[in-house]
Amino acid sequence: MWAGLAVVLAAAAVLSFHALRDLAVAAGIPARLAWLLPIAVDAGAAVSCATWLSRRAPADAARVARGMTWALLACTVAGNAAVQGMHAAAVVPPWWVAVVVGAIPPAVVGGTVHLAVLVGRGSPRPVDVAAAEETAEPGATLDVAPATARPLAVVPPAGEQAGDDVDGRAAALVAEGAGRRRIARELEITEHEARQLLARLRDRVAS
Numbered sequence: 001m002w003a004g005l006a007v008v009l010a011a012a013a014v015l016s017f018h019a020l021r022d023l024a025v026a027a028g029i030p031a032r033l034a035w036l037l038p039i040a041v042d043a044g045a046a047v048s049c050a051t052w053l054s055r056r057a058p059a060d061a062a063r064v065a066r067g068m069t070w071a072l073l074a075c076t077v078a079g080n081a082a083v084q085g086m087h088a089a090a091v092v093p094p095w096w097v098a099v100v101v102g103a104i105p106p107a108v109v110g111g112t113v114h115l116a117v118l119v120g121r122g123s124p125r126p127v128d129v130a131a132a133e134e135t136a137e138p139g140a141t142l143d144v145a146p147a148t149a150r151p152l153a154v155v156p157p158a159g160e161q162a163g164d165d166v167d168g169r170a171a172a173l174v175a176e177g178a179g180r181r182r183i184a185r186e187l188e189i190t191e192h193e194a195r196q197l198l199a200r201l202r203d204r205v206a207s
Contacts, residue, residue: 023083026093027101045072061118
């Protein structure tokens with residue numbers, strides 16, 4: 001099976017390379033550089049397709065790679081069809097063909113750099129994702145000291161042993177920069193209860 005796939009891939013790649021190289025020459029690119037156009041288009045499509053189908057690629061990188069793959073495949077198909085049609089009809093390429101061909105390399109460079117940055121950055125940590133999904137509400141957040149300062153300490157009054165653990169965990173989450181939604185999720189309470197808890201912690205800090 002792999003041998004057959006390799007033969008098909010090699011044959012298609014050579015024919016596509018020849019057609020796109022002829023298109024580059026017809027568009028005015030010097031013959032010594034014309035071979036770079038099929039490399040940019042076909043190799044770019046292969047790289048973006050591999051990134052798209054990779055299980056290790058971050059979600060945003062896979063999304064960009066998918067769009068880049070289809071765009072480059074469309075360029076390959078259109079370029080191959082156009083050059084064969086012009087050869088068959090002995091048509092001199094109009095000016096807009098040179099414009100389109102000239103726009104392909106910088107577009108591939110920009111897309112590839114963008115994709116490389118997304119792949120290198122990787123997926124954000126789950127905590128960061130959760131924090132990014134939270135929406136701030138006026139009066140529902142608590143100002144805390146910078147990360148270099150000591151964590152916020154809350155000492156509940158005597159007789160409130162039932163809420164000691166919840167208040168302590170909430171104070172630790174607030175010190176980490178958590179918002180109301182994350183606190184509700186981590187402590188398994190409702191958002192209304194989380195809002196009340198934040199207000200209670202804020203009152204204790206103020207006093």
